[in-house]
Amino acid sequence: MAAISHSLLLVLTMLVAVSTLFEVSTAAGGLRDPKDPKVVEVAEYAIDEHNKEAKTNLKLDHVLKAALQETAYSLIIASRDGTILENYDVVVLLNGDSKKLATFKKTNSRDGA
Numbered sequence: 404m405a406a407i408s409h410s411l412l413l414v415l416t417m418l419v420a421v422s423t424l425f426e427v428s429t430a431a432g433g434l435r436d437p438k439d440p441k442v443v444e445v446a447e448y449a450i451d452e453h454n455k456e457a458k459t460n461l462k463l464d465h466v467l468k469a470a471l472q473e474t475a476y477s478l479i480i481a482s483r484d485g486t487i488l489e490n491y492d493v494v495v496l497l498n499g500d501s502k503k504l505a506t507f508k509k510t511n512s513r514d515g516a
Contacts, residue, residue: 434469434470435469435470435476438466439469442466442469445469445478446466446469446493448504449493449495450462450463450482461483462483463480463482464480464481464483464488465480467480474496474498475495475496478492479491479512480493489509490510490512491508491510492507492509
C-alpha cells in the first residue's frame with residue numbers, strides 16, 4: 404500500500420511540475436519544431452500507449468505544438484478517430500531511452516495558449 408501511495412505521489416508531483424511546461428519552455432527556448440522526426444516519434448508513442456490503455460484506435464494527424472524540458476515532452480496533437488479530428492494535451496516523461504505517457508487528455512487548444 405505504501406508503495407502505491409508513494410508511486411501516486413510521485414506521478415502527481417511530476418504532473419504538477421510539468422503542468423507549466425509551455426510557459427517555462429518558451430522562456431528557456433524549449434519549443435521544438437512540430438514536424439521534427441523525434442517529436443513525431445514521441446507523439447506516435449503517446450497515441451500507441453493511449454490506444455492500449457483506453458482501447459481506442461486514434462491515429463496521429465499532426466503535432467500542433469511541441470516543447471521539450473529536460474525530462475519531458477509536452478505536446479498538443481491533432482488525432483483522428485475515424486473522421487473525427489480532436490486535439491489532445493500530451494505529456495511524455497523521458498528517462499534515458501525509455502518513455503512513459505503521463506498525460507493524454509482532450510483539449511480545445513489549437514496552439515497551447
